[in-house]
Amino acid sequence: MATDEPRDTEETKEDLTEYEQIMPEDAPFEDGFGWKTIWATAFVGIVMLPGAIYLGLVTGQSMAGASEWVTIILFLEIAKRSFVRLKTQEILIIYWVAAGLLGIGVKLGSGAHLYGGPFGGLIWDQYLIQSPAAKGLDSYIPNWVTPPLDSPVYAERTFVHPDWILPVLILFLVMIINQAARLSFGYVMFRITSDIEQLPFPLEPVQARGVTALAETSAKAEGWRWRVFSTGTCIGLVWGLLYVVVPTLSGIFLTETVQVLPIPFIDFTAEVKTILPAAVFGIGTDLGHLLYGFVLPFYVVVGSFIGAVLANLVINPALYHYEILTRWAPGMTAIPASISNRFDFWLSFGIGTSIVIALTGFYMVGKTLLEQRKLKQETGHHSINISMEDLPEGRGDMPMKWPLVLWVMASFAAIGLCQWLVPEFHWGWLVFFAFIYTPISSYIGARMIGLTGSPYGASIPYIREAAILLSGYKGMAVWFAPIPLHDHGLAVRQFKQLELTKTKIGSYLKMVVITMFVIFICSFMFYEFIWRLGPIPSSTYPYVQLFWPYEATMQTVWLKSTLPPEEVQGAVGMDLLREIIIPKYILTGLVSGGLLYLVLVAAKVPVLAFFGFVNGLAQWPHFVILNFAGAMLGRYHFAKRFGESKWKAYAPILVAGYSCGMGLIGMTSIAVALISKAVSQVVF
Secondary structure (H helix, E strand, O other), X not given: OOOOOOOOOOOOHHHHHHHHOOOOOOOOXXXXXXXXXXXXXXXXXXXXXXXXXXXXXXXXXXXXXXXXXXXXXXXXXXXXHOOOOOOHHHXXXXXXXXXXXXXXXXXXXXXXXXXXXXXXXXXXXXXXXXXXXXXOOHHHOOOOOOOOOXXXXXXXXXXXXXXXXXXXXXXXXXXXXXXXXXXXXXXXXXXXXXXXXXXOOOOHHHHHHHHHHHHHHHOOOOOHHHHHHHHHXXXXXXXXXXXXXXXXXXXXXXXXXXXXXXXXXXXXXOOOOOOOOOOOOEEEXXXXXXXXXXXXXXXXXXXXXXXXXXXXXXXXXXXXHOOOOOOOOOOOOHHHHHHHHHHHHHHHHHHHXXXXXXXXXXXXXXXXXXXXXXXXXHHOOXXXXXXHHHOOOOOOOOOOHHHHHHHHHHHHHHHHHHHHHOOOOOHHHHHHHHHHHXXXXXXXXXXXXXXXXXXXXXXXXXXXHHHHHHOOOXXXXXXXXXXXXXXXXXXHXXXXXXXXXXXXXXXXXXXXXXXXXXXXXXXXXXXXXXXXXXXXXXXXXXXXXXXXXXXXXXXXXXXXXXXXXXXXXXOHHXXXXXXXXXXXXXXXXXXXXXXXXXXHHHOOOOHHHHXXXXXXXXXXXXXXXXXXXXXXXXXXHHHHHHOHHHHHHHHHHHHHHHHHHHHHHHHHHHHHXXXXXXXXXXXX
């Protein structure tokens, strides 16, 4: 890796400032939204969205992650040849345009992964009502979810029919309400976690530094950022050639698919059954997991590594020995073994540890606020920037009361919509989810992102299903209702990246509004076209043909659980819930998690290690081992070679470059595959 400075560890103050800063401190906040962003939105919606839909239906994989960098590189090259410069702020907004249009969407009530915008959810619903798993249930599925089974839309395979008006209208209203709630409450969470608590947000500099590196080349002023980014891109290209291109293209040009390395991991779970029964063990094969170890907080990675190894290789065999893990059987691979262990113990235990995370989070923010108040009383000054006067000038902030008002209005709108659609479901549960559970889970999620970079482990599993079953509701409509149960804390990532790249908040808000309408229209057009070509699922789309029947079976288990007993034999959902939610294991997780936190605090171990450990308990060692290897390499090799401050600046840009390289070569192979399939369709 080329550098501008010697490799010694003694750096001047000027060097530290240069390498630690993402943007100059005196750089003004600028607007990143304009005609260039609108053109990028149109390009992604019209050119790349159909590819994302096709790839998702055929392989179950998303173009998100690759498409963002491909879109940016393309627009950079067009801008260079047009003698136009793309600002850092414009590049960031274009990145989010691609990410927002091509990301994964999971239809509420099913585990099926849906790609290509909101109409993917309606495609799932039309399959569900026709599926063998839902035979005899079509009369209970309301017409605001999907047209009745005798509607001509299923024979004609079209959305252009009056029977779709109500489902499409509900879909559009839910999208607007959810976005309003996400942006408003996400902004509140950002102000709390970033401005009040001043959490580190370890992963946000990855994209921010990648964007600044690309901005350098757009201005034809390539410096050390561009060279580090290029190094990461080359690594991504080489690894992508082995990891993505070979299996993708070999399946087209050869009789069998060739994989240099198993994707996404090498699984040793079945092999270690005699030595470590019920253990889940393997090694990931994606180099990106090792590189992410460079940028994650060191103590988070160490805690995750200890937690994952301890849970999977030590505790699981012990639990099996004491006949707690009863569903595991010799020969199980990682996925079925993990599911069986989760049902027997870890699901309940994880609920207890999630409660500990929530309690510690509230304790820490309460402690911070009390310290601030005490310091203010002693000195008359704020210790943390929370007033409008102390916020960064030009960021585009507003008084906290306005986003809170918007969030309350959106939450009441969601409650009102649910009550209109399912008046039999008690409104108290909706109020609980909207104004109690969602704020708590959003805060925990935002805090986990701010501390560890990971948003997982904050929500209580199956709480929606439990609430519906415990409410005594009889029927099926509530399972399809847009219950206001969300984690708006995920939005803090975007707001933090805006701050790091000196981009006005208004840029992001305008981008969300534009992309929301574009994705709705483009999703309708392309799903209408693809659905008319043939049934979904069918042999043309092997992924959905294989997995959707399983997902439909799992969803109908819950749908049947609230029907009257005389119509469906046995409350399958309630029986399952009683089996997997075990109070004594929840209490075990709560007590052991609380004791561990107190011990680590008394030993003055960094709190990040505790959050990492709790996260690690729910993870496989497959990928955590690579994270740990990357963290050790970064801390004890590269940091000494380049200097700690320089390495902290290099690592996020290197990871961003790797993602770009993997995206470029992955998109190339996908394009060849799409062309090959299109030609074969024409010929035959």
